[in-house]
Amino acid sequence: MPTVRQPALRLGEVVFCCEAGAFSRVRVEVPGWAPARPGQFAMLHVEGSARFLARPFSLSDEEPRGAGAVLTFVVAPVGPASQELANLRPGARLSVLGPLGRGFDLEEILAPAPARGACPAALAGSPRRRLVIVAGGVGIAPFPLLLRTLAQGGGGGRSAPVCTRTPLLLCGFRDQAQAEAVSVLQEGTEELRRAGMGSGLLCATDDGSVGFHGPVTELLRREVSSGDRVVACGPPAMCRAVWGLCRGISDVQCWFSLEARMACGVGSCHGCVIPLADGSLAKVCRRGPVLRGEEAFGEVEHDLLTR
Amino acid sequence: MPTVRQPALRLGEVVFCCEAGAFSRVRVEVPGWAPARPGQFAMLHVEGSARFLARPFSLSDEEPRGAGAVLTFVVAPVGPASQELANLRPGARLSVLGPLGRGFDLEEILAPAPARGACPAALAGSPRRRLVIVAGGVGIAPFPLLLRTLAQGGGGGRSAPVCTRTPLLLCGFRDQAQAEAVSVLQEGTEELRRAGMGSGLLCATDDGSVGFHGPVTELLRREVSSGDRVVACGPPAMCRAVWGLCRGISDVQCWFSLEARMACGVGSCHGCVIPLADGSLAKVCRRGPVLRGEEAFGEVEHDLLTR
């Protein structure tokens, strides 16, 4: 009987590390790695690092290799630990605890939920709705694996439902340097195409150097329509703005991948809590990082959301 | 008017790092470096290191380059900081504070001091005395620069007196791996030869794998004779044994390069003190690292010395 592979602390080795715009794309081979869901994360700690704690990073991609996998992380160098990770060379070793957290639940996200008042039969003939993916900055990280999983749902190795929606990627970046990071989505969109699925990609930059000149939420405002599903990852202000925009549109549901400072990643420390819409505190590492818009933000006033 | 170059904190860049037996030989280019005396040391701290303090390392060699120098350090990887140094790659940067301390005073060491009771004239016809250099383990570190300086005293660029003594190198190592470190002496002995000076080299190992089987002090006992000068660097027990052996022989004078844990290297912290023969405490970084045998060990009983 083969051992069931489950989340654990494992030793990984960097096999590749290169720039992806203003970020780094780090590939790590991890023997024994248990297959992950898109949206899950891992706690990373470089061997010999001066940092005390591991840091959470979204699993950006995962390719099986032997009894393990090669994982991809997309890292924005914002502080000491992320800078260290972003500059690793092949051969460097790091400990990898994961996969952790609840990722994107594709069964739920792709379920053909009836619009309020409409009967399921009415949906059959409706135009194909979209799965709008909103990424802000390094919030692009979890989506390569999401695309790959959608592509494989149609027959690939992963247990994902058949994708009944057309993915539309909306990516917001600060400037051209950051925008070059869209390259990380390339493999995923190709795989979708090979699987017979189309997808769209629109970029926005704050300085107008690439694509639309303005916030990615402005693109979203133009594109989103009733019946769509939205998944988003990015700065808190962007996530709140996405919610403020979508919660008023009928039959649009949103999922957000959220962030918090973490120490353990497994629910031990109570450190990563965020306030939910109902006022309670939830551990991002256990209840999230992906939360439904209603849970995370609820019925907050629009002006609060966009602050 | 050119600025007088003086000891300071400078940024160095590793240009070369390779094994030398069980040790590493690290070459660091330091712009602005002020020329050093053999036996002086520098405080080294690798950029971005997790270590808080710099660590003292003997200047093992020094070649002028532009308005600075390429320094060589010989590093035994005994703990976190030394292991980090020993494994640096070219391009790595480190801060270098130095040159520091009193090194070997060649004027004094090579001065034709009359034997007790003998008049200077009597010395003129005496056989040429030796400068016996005793190194234990990584205690070999300061001697490449000492040899180079001796060679240049005969007309080279350094302000050293003409060497009136034949250098004899006695090197003690634990095993063959360590003994391969004698290679660091090669350039120095060659330079001596080119300068028309001979020199001898004998090795001893604890396990007998290379050269004499036994302690280096046993070699010393066989070689040292009245009128010789002895300089030594190595573990405290070796230094004490050298002194115990030599202090009984007429007209033999000894200098020892000693060690202590240091924080500042410049006399600020009072941390590096060792007890001198007279019971007082002296800062190794200021009064040393090279001390005369009488100062360091005085008239201690023989059995105390060899413990």
Next chain:
Amino acid sequence: MIFSPDNGALSSCLPPGTEPGGPLTTQLGPLTLAHPLINASGTFDLLEAAEVLGQEFVARPPVAAYVPKTVTLHARRGNEPPRLVETASGLMNSIGLPNQGVEEFCRHDLPRLLGLPCPLIVNVAGFTPEEYVLAVERLRWALDEALGVYGSACAASSPSAAPYVAGRDEAARPKPAWAWRVGLEVNISCPNVHSGCMSIGTDPDETFALLRALREVWPEPALLVAKLTPNVTDIQAVAEAAERGGAGALALVNTFKGLVLDPVSLRPLLGGVTGGLSGPAIKPLALRAVFEVRQRVGIPLIGIGGVETVVDVVDFLAAGASVVAVGAAGFRDPCLPARLAGELGEQLRRRSLSLAELIGVAHAAG
């Protein structure tokens, strides 16, 4: 690091040599521990870890005894986020003791924790001495219910113990039948709440009085551990007071009170304004506390503070601790206590020392 090639995991729950009855077996009052490595309260949630990392964590816990997070009389939300920030070789936290309250703890977690194959040390805090007593009474009642008492038939049904009467015949009082399985740690040292707790633990008299009161509701031979704060002028005085009050062991230390500012706003970063510092940064300070307290008290000590490597474990044992707890360093590796226990076994073999010979050796003449 232990690398088991079958699943690639870096460390496992039960390294060789750490089995019950092996050479690392150690005694903490009435509790027998298979080895001296446990977790520090609040830094390892065995039930959560088991849900995330697999049920092996409850079947073969990576600790020789399990210490759950602090429980208080009433449920608590804890402090507002952010609650964590890394500092030089340390972690600052202002968690603020969120928990479900003792009632829920006894109903929900306790039955599962009593099923663990290792002793349990329940950690309790309060904001007044009465809160401590009430919470411990509730806990004792649950334990008596679940595991029974001997010596008196009525005790189990009475959640409120009779007031302390000096000279009363101790032998006649009901004895907990579970004393060999469950201990109590009183947290009088959390710096992240604004009353009770650490303010009790900084005062020898209050410490003495609280332990006296708790000994009434948590009687001998059950283990009563006082967890002390290092934020005091004289930890020896507090330790002696706790011993006199009836503590059967001391846990040293809780976190050091500190502050971190937000680099942008320059206002306090943590939701609780100040926080508690833990991690390797504090190890020399914690080691000093254990060393000094060992010179004054006779009861066993649990060494806590910055334990990360086997060198730290050896140091705390040498300084006089009988048991060593892993705190924040376990966040990086939830199996760290078990890994360190395995490495401790190797260290003892290499040094040809028994565990008993190692404990307190730093006090012997050089």
Next chain:
Amino acid sequence: MIFSPDNGALSSCLPPGTEPGGPLTTQLGPLTLAHPLINASGTFDLLEAAEVLGQEFVARPPVAAYVPKTVTLHARRGNEPPRLVETASGLMNSIGLPNQGVEEFCRHDLPRLLGLPCPLIVNVAGFTPEEYVLAVERLRWALDEALGVYGSACAASSPSAAPYVAGRDEAARPKPAWAWRVGLEVNISCPNVHSGCMSIGTDPDETFALLRALREVWPEPALLVAKLTPNVTDIQAVAEAAERGGAGALALVNTFKGLVLDPVSLRPLLGGVTGGLSGPAIKPLALRAVFEVRQRVGIPLIGIGGVETVVDVVDFLAAGASVVAVGAAGFRDPCLPARLAGELGEQLRRRSLSLAELIGVAHAAG
């Protein structure tokens, strides 16, 4: 890092923007500092550094005021070696206040230190209150001799001040003419000696009494700084006592008492058995002390503890310090205070804040 290509040195004594009279000028009681960066006592010997690194150190010191190592009444050998050991992000030391005694200090070092182009803050410790008073009297006498007094012609010749009489007319007492150049820091916080010193600084009453006594021999307007220990339950209480006693400023903090064992012998490694922890490891703890004391006292604070980067400097100023001292981190770079002063200037420009606006900003509503 500042890289001046002419000599390759990493940092220099006087970075741009830190000249006297510039925007970083700050006041510490009667002393005017060109910028808020000084050294912590015992971690920088300007005269030694000048001998090793060049006379520029005395001509243009890398500190806005110079604090020599602690001086005691009698000469001291200090503790036996080893005296230093590095820990996680920290340094443990047990130096034990070696010094030549106040007599030699006044004869030998003081004249040279009075020639420095920046204020001098002499640090004094004692093992009884009397020793403090006698040492300070000796120092004051030397200063009166060298630099004169005004208000009374006789004071300079009398090394022993009249006993304190409440209600006596302060204005009639002789005033030191050197008060704008020389201050006094009393070290009641060294953990590496076994009587006096830290044992005074852990007790508010003793602290009050000592400062009272010292104010007699070190009269207003001369600066009297009390350097406090963090090894206390309540640093606010000690700070208030020092202020009431007459301190004109407080220096926070001295080292934290800790222990390191020798990894081979497992006995205490340092010659003094325990030692004091400094360095980045303690920064959050020191910052908390400054923040809390700022809430209770009005006199200026000198922030000390783990300062290594300009972020640390900004933090201590924001927490309420007017001056920041560099300790152990200066061992790696003797010019670090000057370098940090330069970087502080940049920070202020980038944040569009004046130094005065920065000081204490962490206490303002978010």
